[in-house]
Amino acid sequence: MTQPTFVINYLDDLTLKYTNRFGGKTLGLSKLIAVGAAVPKGIAITATTDLPDIWPQDVKTQLEHMVQYIFEQGQLIVRSSSLVEDGTQHSFAGLFETIPGVTNLTKLWNAIADCIASGSSKRVLSYSGVHKALPVGILIQQQIAPKVAGVCFTQDPTGQDYGLIIEAVAGLGEALVSGHTNPQRWRIYISGLDQYEVIEETSHNESLLGLAQLQGLAKKAWDLATALGYPLDLEWAIDDNEKLWWLQARPITTGHLPPKWRIERACNEVDDGPVTLWSNMNVRETMPDPYCPLTWDIWRSCIIPQIVSDLCGVPVNANIIQHLLPIDLVQGRVYFNVNGLLAMPLVGRLFRYTMEGIDKQALMVVNDLTNRGILQLRSLPGWNFSMMLRMVPANILAATRLLSVMQPRKSRHLLKQIANRIKSRPPVQQLTDSELITEIRLPEHPIAIPLLRGLQMEVVALLVWMLTDRAFAKWPQAQRLITSGIPGNPTTEISLNIDLLIEAARPLKKIFQNYEPGQEQELLQTLKQIPESQAWYAKLQTFLKQYGHRGPKEFDLITPRWHDDPSMIIALVKSGLDIPSEMSATHRMASLNRERTDAITAAITQAPWWQRPWLKFLAHALTLYMPLREAPKHEYLHVFARMRQAALELGHRLTKRGILTSASQVFMLKLDELSGLNDIAAVTENTHQPLAHINIQELITKRNQQLADFTTHKAPDFLRSDGIPIILPKVSSQEEPGVLHGLGISDGIVTGQVKILTEADPNALMPGEILVVKFADPGWTPLFPRAAAIIVEVGGLMCHAAVVARELGIPAVFGVAGVTEKLQTGQTVQVNALTGKINVRRENASS
Template identity: 30%
Template structure:
């Protein structure tokens, strides 16, 4: 076997280091019997030998190592220099001989396509597609060698260098093979995806087709016909106007020709051809075991496959635990992360805890709910069976409007489709199960809303929380090993069953009263704004008080320059210890310890139990204190909050006075008065259930880490927090003595998967066949060019946009508007520093919206891609009344 040139028949999927992703795929398909035009690969060993001809390449690689993906001018300069240099480097003679021997054996009279094939190309996790060059209709030995040299040099095009830098690939580690493949001069060519690349639907084969060579389609010169096949039938087709095509020339090269008017709207493929091609795609997908992006062409009555690579852009599937029944509708999954305002990828233990937490669809308390699925490092909840109840198809989407408008719109449209309703799975006993759980909560909520003494509500809630937490801690005290893990599972599985019935009857009537206040204010007074004013300065909200205490910490630090220096530039891990050695550290330390006692178990992304809490690592908290000192005057946060409460009380009195002047005013004022009292007393308790949950998460996290430390002592784990890369059941088996030899490899694989999952954007809604359900807002009276979202806190503000992807990186200055992917209670410390808030996810009743209203800052949520569409430093107008953001002055 020649080390420099391999025929397709000598290549399979294991040949990737020698022939790259593209070459390995062609060899694999050739050996599997698919209709692949014959050819050969010039191996990476030949490329390496070619580079070794140049003593200058070592210095060039050192320069490449210093580049960042966004340094476009520097990339262009070094790339051009390397390509010009390689054009002068000779191809070693023995490699030329090997290439030309294979070329003659394959057919010297034939025309060839010459393509680059990188070792990091067409991988399941990184496509690299289009990063290197392709040369078509290459004829003769001189053209062939010239094209191969050009392919080698194309490893150093601007786009290839930037792509490697962005994806952190070592420039030396990505080697290049060259694929030399006999040309087929097709009547029609195109691309086939075995899953819909737009919607993600795994049951849809999507085919793009146009006349002539596929380069016109790939390069975007021509629109293609689109055919979609589902379950072996032509499901849809869209015929495009195809104005031109690319054809091969007899002497070599290609020509672009305008198509006659009569040909431009002719179907590129007939129905039988579409189904034949789709069947071939299914066979290729089955061979590889994954969805494929396939380049194909049609010539002289048959199809040829010229490339196949994995589709890397699809979001992983959320799996249905129970197999779908015959003819059953695809199941609909809701993103739990969007509901909880934390869409980052989570480690396996974080997902396992959440799946155990959900109380439905499980045979025992310790089990993970079968109504949940982990996909792409996120948890999704299967809500399909809920819609077997007709009222749920109307009511549930309306509830989702409080969480995320786009999610609500998507669900609303999808669950009303006849095809979905007609094939819903059976759900015996569902109505009774819901009634048993929800019924008592609703009855107590109505009592609290209309008749209960509200003055003792907070006292009752606080007493329950204290008792519940003490009980949970006592149940876990003194345990270790399997007994501790089983008790943990039971405790996690019972949390929602205990907390929700006990606490939800307090904040739920607060939410209902807010909606009724808004609706009745609009109906009776035509006033849509007063309800937002009534939100301000709610007393007793544990999350709002946490934010105010951050301001108190900032004010405590102000008189002490050394403390401020530690906050800004100290070592977060050693912060508390460092305080002992600076002037004012004892004063600030007392305030710090008090804060940690109340809130140390919280952090950004706190629903992920694997994330370090503030008491473990204050790295995400200290920047918030710093931002507060730079953007607020001493005591300003408390004054503003108190002023909000005064304004809310005044707005309430004014509202009742206006109602009394109307017909039946005494009745309207009495009704509204009760709603006002219920709202001010109970809405402040909205965050208490989450607060208690996080207090329990703090206990659970400590127990997991303690068990991890014991496994480190036993030599099972390398470090205690490796425990977060297994599930609860897996951890139980480890504590029971199981010692799988593959554990180190499994942990390494899961850590690599987590890094990949962090690059994915999770969908709000997705079906079990991978279809992403996306809602679309209706146009409003927003200005042209505005970004549309959901208005959640009224008011209009203009200021500098500050993109904050993570709280620990926040550098908010006075008068700036925070643009964030999401916020949860761990982000609350930043709210005082911002004059406005924009989020990519969220709804009227999610955390960021509620806190923004309480603090009286305008907010718009649900703007997809806001952190990319708005640039750091742009001057923007945020309209929290109408729900849009407008860029006024782009940042230079």
Template identity: 25%
Template structure:
């Protein structure tokens, strides 16, 4: 006997557990149970539920369903979309012995399986099922709780075959309900599967799974564009990605017709949701299929991007045998020829790119463009930067492909070796490379701080003076007694001034505009003991040598030449990547200076209220203003106002790192995936206050935790830094800490690369750790195993 009200179990609201159900009802109690079931629609808890959810009390029309009772031997609940993490591509199945009343009420423990879209069991959790609920034979009606035989209680309640059959039948049932994810109660009796009830999953009921699915993910790109990003930066970055990747695939021998056929995919490599930049995973996978070896490359690309839940995209339909033989095979051979050729010529390509880059940018590195007109600035972009730099960006992208392939192969080779903590050992193999571009700004600050320590007058000045006064005294004055330090600081700002927090966000101020962070970092460094760079370098070489010793004992003589080739090329590619990424920082820095100049001109001419308002426009809108193609100045000003209001709203929100859209990319078609959900039993055995992330740089330490949400607010002195995310602008903080714990990132993240070079124990990928650890907590960090523990 179960209830069914007109507004019960709607897509918006589930009355699950609110109304009464009666099991094993005998004939003599039939009408009494019907009355009780009907009356439960007006109970106090149901009325409270209606009040809480603002559901009308008028016109309540309960009904009662009378069903034949199935004496379930195994029962459970199946969700055709996983409500625990909102992953629509997963089916979640709970099962236990007896009937399902114990699962629905939460009274009994149950086994759990997760099955992916392709019919693979990706996770399971089998628990002891000491009790079950069954028919009460003594009374002849109702239910009773009884014990389960010990041996049986330890076994899975379902076989893998039964789990997969449930998944298949659930998909069929879901299709009958317009592909809306279903919450299904089921049981098995005598080997026959019965579906007892189905209703929409309340949190996923707005989704129609038959519509085209788009996956957005910011696991990796958040390091380049943390937090809320301005409309201007997004529009410029999106345009750059479109331009750069089209030329990359062209250089790989892909025809213009095939590239043009994916115009929308190249245009949507980046998406913009609630002020944050996301990768459109569909677009990346579709374009990647232009190259040979998609199956392997897609896996390697997901790993390189740090995508936590890789999803295969079926971008192209199947083709006939003749097309495969006469079209696809020649394309495959052509692609392999161009990839191999580009790898062989990579050193030469990089050298040529750097020469051209330096020729174009050398006159603009320290230029503030204060006397330039808007037309002159636009000419510099259109005649110099766009054609000679942005349209010549093949070397960095080819090198990224090089990193992706060689690092991916190295990972696969390491996984085949019987080595404890092989991920950490692989990280150790990659450290100690020396002169990695991303570490050089910090190394130079260390040299300056060591030099300051030797001058008592300067030491006293730094320790007793705030950053603004230091700037005025050491940079802006002409006092001859500070000439040497002034030269060192100005050279540093000239060489590395574009490196800052959020350095690819054009709206951010670099050290060239505001060098405050440089003085803050120096003040932190000189408070510590002198940092010996040579010792740091020797320590990293020792870690690398030890890792090589461990690995080469496990690598067979036959495999060793292959392993060395892969390892050396992975090291070289990662080092080149850091160098080329710093060049990206420089070109974005020059663009920042130019856009700031245009903003000042716009503000001076009354086109916008403040110079920084330019960052609330799109790149094309700025050009339209310069060229007299703007439809309405009132429209521009209103647009800026609206986008400022939207930014305030975005700042108060923290959208997830992975989103699914079914149909058009509108909010009503959206599901946010909870990527920190994990059913893996091994994680359940870590113990209280113990957490596991991705090990990136080895070392065991105990220390005091310091939660740092912005490097500008950091005052560090040997603590373990715990933060949500980092970017290259955070690196100067690293020598001031004893360890690093980061919620986001991967082993190839910029911060991970730098931490390895500096020998700082580091763990990334610990979602939510800034909520679990508080300031001044004493914690243990193991950069080899990825374990963090509150002490």
């Protein structure tokens, strides 16, 4: 049967199977009505290109009769409803006409004509890509007089996260959708506790919507999207009677799915409660990049269980040990599982105290989520009073170990002795395959465990610093210099020993100048061969013997150490030959030590007589304990260097056997898989087949691709398992135009040009430039002496790089969020390391 040219029907009487003839807007509202949504009364007319002056008279009469009941409600709004708008492919948002304020039949017919004519407008034809008029349906509705109106996206179309977005303006929403006003905006989430969480994205003096209204609107919007089966872009209004009306519904056509972060838990059976919180606080500086599978496997199965065992008094092989592990892998990077960390007896309390000095922002996040009941302690299976009693001896033993640090010089000497025993172990080339596997698991060996326990000394050093810092609070100059110029830190000593190499190389300056940046290996071969440089080359070998196990990204086995590739050291020496000796780190340290001594002496002299012994004791104690902030890690890295040597030796052997294509592929396999390559009995992470029955190269290729993806896509520094973003609290004062804020690490005000680096490349940093980086692990610190100042995106007062910057007296500001994106190389900035402010020069702001 032939359908009539025009069909006119009341909106709430439409049959859904015929609504496609009435256009996308009508179709969307009909679907909302069908699932019980409140939609203003209305009349729908099928789509046409014919203007109303040629419509049949009976159609006009019918419409004028039907529309009277809507006129009785007040003004009307006439809306276009094209066949092509508000669909799943194209929205045509705002391109067709909408005419509000219709009060009589004359205005009604004019409005209908304008809506139909919009189907042939230039903007519509350009958007659609066709060259003929598009049929337009007509939707005539009661016009709501809202006190507030807006839009709602049940899924973020930009793909930022899984939040629902609400935007609101006072009065009619047309100003909002037309882009003529700035709305108030909120993001709303359903938490792991099945509660609504609202995040305000715009600042305003008075909110247009209360918390209950936002939560109610969000719930109804989510219910509508669930009922219809797809995410919605909705328009809504609330009238003077607080009634919520839905004015439009279209599928979200430009949506991008939010990122899904890959989480690899150290133990999958843990009970963290409804919400797990992960954070890379205090590890993002030293472990900034994704770990290769072998490194993570060693951390998870060898290192962390031993640390937990020592702290909690639980045997390494006890079942509960896995539930106490406070480290997980997020996008390939090491993150603290904060639920697990806080659940560790005594450690959780100590963590909160020490974070006051390490990362105040992280402490604020943890306290906020704890106070709101979102962050809960991990439930430990079988945890009971008897187990707590068994912990007492362990804690006494741990305290005894810490008491040994009461003799810091002796402790450092002991650390060096153990490290020397590790360095003197048999060459890896002499070991059997099974012995190499054992050597890769060196952290479990009795010889390495004391070094691991030595890392607890870092906590003591931190506590002594916090105590001393507070004691000198009344004397700002002494407080600022309290850790400057202190000798003995092995990471700082790297820079001092590079100074010695530079001075020894000055007679060889012409030889160094013959080579361009990037030719460090060729230069090294020359220095190794010619007679006049033999004494210098011997000094280099002495340096590498002492510090060659260090380097950037040194906690990942896959990364070469300086003794593997000393190019960075050669480049530092070469560029250092152009710097006068009086500008060296050695001279800077000596000067700072004098300034520190003078400032402390002045403070003690000014202090009340009864405080002087205490201040004098603390100042002296700090000179003894501050090196312990770095010394345990410096010595323990010998274990990592040894594990790397053993892994590479095994990789070479497997390459000769045709199993691997290069020795470095060994780092893409896990411990049990390496064992399986020797006895063909391992099981992979994705299949229960013996390793001999799968393609090793396919597995390695897959993991390389995954590692590349992890490198490109980094998770936030704080991550909740329910997907709700963490809004970081501001530690600094209010924002100022042209000023970036961070945490002042050391004293000084410097103006200079920015140099942004992503790799620790000495050839890229000129003396006097301001070094700007995302992170600065200790492997970066040899670059510090040539920088006029240092700006880092992450880090706190007592992170490793901050300690070195302060000891060297280099003005530094850490924790400047997004600074590598907000600044550009070549910009001139002023760094005030006392206030933590970075002022961008005005001539840069316009560019």
